[in-house]
Amino acid sequence: MSDPNFFRDLAPFHSFVDEAFEPSFYVDLPSDWVVVVADITGSTKAVDGGKYAEVNYLGAACIVAVTNALKDYVVPTVFGGDGATVAVPKQALDAALDALLATQTWGQEAFGLELRVGAVEVSEIEARGESIQIAKMEFSPGNAMAMFRGSGFDLADKLVKDGDGDQRFDVAPRADAPRMPDLESLSCRWSPMPSENGHMLCLIIGARGVRDADTVYRDVLTHINHVVALNQVQASPVKMTNLSFRLRFEGMMKEAKSMPGSRWLNFFKVMPVHILGRVVFKLNRKVGNFDPSLYQQEMAINSDFRKVNGMLRLIIDCTDPQCDEIEVELNAMHAAGDIIFGAHRATSAIMTCVAPNIENHEHVHYIDGSEGGLWSAAKGLKAQLRAL
Numbered sequence: 001m002s003d004p005n006f007f008r009d010l011a012p013f014h015s016f017v018d019e020a021f022e023p024s025f026y027v028d029l030p031s032d033w034v035v036v037v038a039d040i041t042g043s044t045k046a047v048d049g050g051k052y053a054e055v056n057y058l059g060a061a062c063i064v065a066v067t068n069a070l071k072d073y074v075v076p077t078v079f080g081g082d083g084a085t086v087a088v089p090k091q092a093l094d095a096a097l098d099a100l101l102a103t104q105t106w107g108q109e110a111f112g113l114e115l116r117v118g119a120v121e122v123s124e125i126e127a128r129g130e131s132i133q134i135a136k137m138e139f140s141p142g143n144a145m146a147m148f149r150g151s152g153f154d155l156a157d158k159l160v161k162d163g164d165g166d167q168r169f170d171v172a173p174r175a176d177a178p179r180m181p182d183l184e185s186l187s188c189r190w191s192p193m194p195s196e197n198g199h200m201l202c203l204i205i206g207a208r209g210v211r212d213a214d215t216v217y218r219d220v221l222t223h224i225n226h227v228v229a230l231n232q233v234q235a236s237p238v239k240m241t242n243l244s245f246r247l248r249f250e251g252m253m254k255e256a257k258s259m260p261g262s263r264w265l266n267f268f269k270v271m272p273v274h275i276l277g278r279v280v281f282k283l284n285r286k287v288g289n290f291d292p293s294l295y296q297q298e299m300a301i302n303s304d305f306r307k308v309n310g311m312l313r314l315i316i317d318c319t320d321p322q323c324d325e326i327e328v329e330l331n332a333m334h335a336a337g338d339i340i341f342g343a344h345r346a347t348s349a350i351m352t353c354v355a356p357n358i359e360n361h362e363h364v365h366y367i368d369g370s371e372g373g374l375w376s377a378a379k380g381l382k383a384q385l386r387a388l
Contacts, residue, residue, distance in 0.1 A: 002030035004089040007146065008074035012138035016306045017225050019137075020147060021217040026133035031123045034093050035132065035156040038062040038100050039083030040107075041114045047372050053350055054111040055375075057188055057254055059083050060352040060366045062103055062115070065181035069099035076134055076146030078309040079366040081374040083115075085148065085157070085309065087134065093119060101177035110257040118160030118170040125152040132156075139302040142362050149213075153310035183258040185356045188251045189277060191244040192348040192370060193237055198319045199345040200237050201326065202369040202377045206311040209337040216338050217312055223329045224314070227322050230306060235316045237349035237367055238300045245281040247274055289359045303351070303365040313374060315349060315367050334384065342380030346370040 003009070010027065013019035029035070038059075040046065046055050062084040063077045070092050077086045088096045097119065104115040125132060130152035138144040159169040203224075207216035221230065228235045252274050256266035281292045305315040318326065323345055333339045346369030355363035368374055 002032055002089070004091065005074055006030065007076045007087075007134070007136065010134075010136045012136040012144055014138055015231060016137065017221050017230050020135075020221070020306070020308055020312075021149075021214045023214060025135040026147075026149060027135075029087055029122050029132040029134050029152075030089075031126060032090050033087050033122045034090055034119050035122060035125070035153075036066070036086045036088055036093070036096050036100065036117070036119045037083070037157055037160040038085075038103070038115055038117050039080070039157070039161070041116050043082045043375060046113060047375055051111065051113070052368075052370070052372060052375070053188075053250070054113060054254075055082050056350055056366070056368050056373075057186075057352050058103070058107045058111060058113055058115065060354065061107070061181065061183055061186055061258070062086075062100060064183050064186040064354055065099040065103045066096050068182040068184060069095045076136070076148070078146055078148055078307065079304060080309060081368045085153070087132075087146075087148075090121075097171055098177055099181050101171070101173055102179060102181040104173060105177070105179050106181055116160065116170055120156040120159050120169050122152070125155055128155065130155045135308075139364070140298060140361065142360065143302045143364055145304055145307065145364065147308040148310060149308050150310075157310070180260045185354050186255075186258055187353050187355065188254050188351075189245060189274060189353065190351050191246050191248065192350055193239070193242040193244075194348045195237075195317050195346070196239060196242055197234075197317045197322070199317075199323050199347070200349045200369045201314070201316050201318045201323050202344040202346055202373050203314045203316075203326075203330075203341060204311055204374060204377045204381050205314075205330065205339055205341040206381070207338065208340055211338055216333075220312060220330075220333065220339065224316075224326055227325050228316050228318055230314070230316065233300050235318075236300050236303060237305050237315055237317050237369075238303045238351065238365065239317075240296050240300070243296055243299065245278055247278055295358060295363075298361060298363065299365055302363055303367050305349075305367045315369055315373070340381055340384040340388075342377035342382070342384070344369060344372060344374075344376035344380070346373055346376075
């Protein structure tokens with residue numbers, strides 16, 4: 001049996017542009033592990049109905065629920081906007097599924113959203129001739145995120161959504177599953193972050209054709225980095241200058257819904273915390289060991305606006321000319337048969353925060369664009385796939 005904490009001990013990389021597609025940082029996901037997929041069904045209707053922030057929040061909740069349920073493990077996770085993917089050792093599968101089935105019930109009751117949950121063993125993926133490799137990007141000490149590559153990632157997602165003939169990989173709700181997940185550390189306290197350069201450009205890019213995929217992705221990053229410096233804070237959707245901690249009813253209510261018990265009683269528990277946060281960030285004064293200025297600087301670093309989950313996904317703050325230049329280059333690479341891609345220009349970015357221990361600087365922030373964000377970009381990608 002493989003080491004259940006191999007991801008914890010995996011050597012990380014630090015420079016996304018230079019190392020995200022460096023094969024030496026990737027290892028095969030162990031054959032006795034399981035890929036667990038959670039995605040929101042009917043996301044088109046939810047987005048059209050103005051629920052994209054709720055969709056994002058539920059997607060992040062999937063990660064928090066699983067990691068809180070598996071406190072004895074360090075497992076790789078990735079946020080997908082309208083869902084999440086987690087890899088777990090087989091002995092932790094039941095606990096992970098229980099957490100996600102509880103999140104499924106909670107998502108329906110709290111937001112009226114349907115969550116599909118499924119699991120595919122890595123050995124099943126390998127038997128079908130595909131594979132998944134994994135790497136770890138460390139944003140800052142104690143804060144890291146998984147990068148998944150390989151065609152097996154998309155295969156797992158497809159098997160959970162569509163099955164294979166009579167074989168199903170989604171997991172039916174269980175009557176004995178917990179009704180409330182443990183969502184401690186999940187919050188949504190920051191207002192949408194407006195673009196300072198013009199647009200939050202949301203991109204999903206997949207390598208295809210005969211060229212080596214890593215080489216194609218490195219070429220893509222080189223071209224984009226030439227236009228927008230991806231390792232610089234200026235490209236990040238999260239900046240000191242566009243962060244706003246306002247008292248928002250919807251943010252407080254989401255947090256109240258994330259706690260067990262009466263929502264309204266929870267709301268009046270949450271409200272003083274938000275008021276205190278508003279005062280602390282407004283005055284920009286240290287409270288005990290908490291430094292609000294340093295925390296905001298770390299937020300820009302510890303955000304997942306650059307990631308690899310099957311394909312390359314970026315959310316970057318660009319001017320109109322920069323967006324045009326990037327899309328011209330991507331269209332040229334598509335015409336050459338090297339990539340498929342989808343792009344969406346959002347006006348702002350949405351952030352959901354996971355902060356297990358802010359005094360120890362342990363916090364990660366999940367980013368998506370407004371007006372559908374990565375979901376809208378995926379529509380263009382799917383259109384190119386249909387045209388192949």
